[in-house]
Amino acid sequence: MRRLLTAGIAAGGVGAALAAVLLIGSPQQDNGDRRTDRQEAVAERGQSVMPFDLEQTTHHFTPTETGGAQDVVADRPDDAKQIGLIRTHLQQEAKAFSQGDFGDPAQIHGDSMPGLGKLREGYERIEVRYRERPDGATLTYATDEPTLVNALHDWFEAQLSDHGDHAESGH
Template sequence: MNVAQRRLLTAGITTACIGAALGAALWIGGPQQDGGEGQTSRKEAVAERGRSVMPFDLEETTHHFTPTDTGGVQDVVADQPDDDKQIALIRTHLKQEAKAFAQGDFGDPAQIHGDSMPGLAALAEGYERVEVRYKERSDGATLTYTTDEPALVDALHDWFEAQLSDHGDHAETGH
């Protein structure tokens, strides 16, 4: 390899690294819809996009994300345990999501959180090695994600953390 080829290779690697860092920074900082409000604007944008994807009311429900050694558990519950309307909407949505995720379709989370959401690409690529189970609970529904691949467990944990960050007051770490 001559000097010119090495310089070109070094420039390409440097550009790729800067691009990756910039992409990560943009996801973390989120879109600057409100003149640079950063994370607050991102949470507002996520909530707005979430309303077009999730049929239940984010103000009347809570997402719980519990990482496990083999993946994780996602509970979505009505804040009022007797809110039959929200419970029915949660169940319908999570049933659909379980089916979509089992087929490698992570379009809804991508639409809400963006294509560069942490963990999303790895989950979409490795979907056949992640079991997704749906279960009803009295106040909503649960999706349980299980895999024996450490890289996919890490992807699930990253994906959960991103959702916790983006959903703000509408999400919490499970117990």
């Protein structure tokens, strides 16, 4: 888009330059959905980490008193391919998170993602459980430390914001 802005200015087209400025400052459109530039970047980076199709699945983040639950489900409950990919990925993530490896979320959302640093420091005090469900899988996070519960809630909120229409709150 910056090229569009530069081209508009170089051609002396004030109208084209103004249109480009408006596009840069507004959320991007993708398949009729309005997403921010950050959400677009997160979706793009997510393709290299998550094997399932974000356009055919939804993340649900439900904070609880002891942590929270992260469900990833196929939008079509009979989509065996997406369900299999979700299950494989979440099994791997449960193992990685239990060992303090939060590299995948960091790769998608950035190292400064809210809550991530505290989760890395306190991973040994967080129980991560994997469970299958008919339309995907669930990771449940539990701890008795309020600081880690807050970190999990912050981490969930960051993912909700970053995934946009690919995620929902389970409140």
